[in-house]
Amino acid sequence: MANEVLRAEHDAVLSSLSTRDSTRQFAHAAVSFFGSVVLLGTAAKLWWDFANENPEWWMTAAGLGSVVLTYSLVRAAMGFRLHTRERTQLGRLLELRRSLGLDPA
Secondary structure, eight states: OHHHHHHHHHHHHHHHTSSOHHHHHHHHHHHHHHHHHHHHHHHHHHHHHHTTTOHHHHHHHHHHHHHHHHHHHHHHHHHHHHHHHHHHHHHHHHHHHHHHTOSOO
């Protein structure tokens, strides 16, 4: 009976670890960070060239770059939080595998 409960918990933890959500969050963070660097670089170039003539151009690019940078930081924080949860689940999975005798010693 105890082995059946442990096996059910093992299968549940294994299925939850089958998709690494932290990897997706880190990928979103990396792509959006790159986009924010491009937008902020564009804003700097527009400021350098057209600071007095058309200030709304560089302000718009800087605003968009800041929003995308904030999005990137939020995604990275979510990725780190999910990564710690996945590491905890992985530790529990290893304990279950040892107690069930699934891994050779």
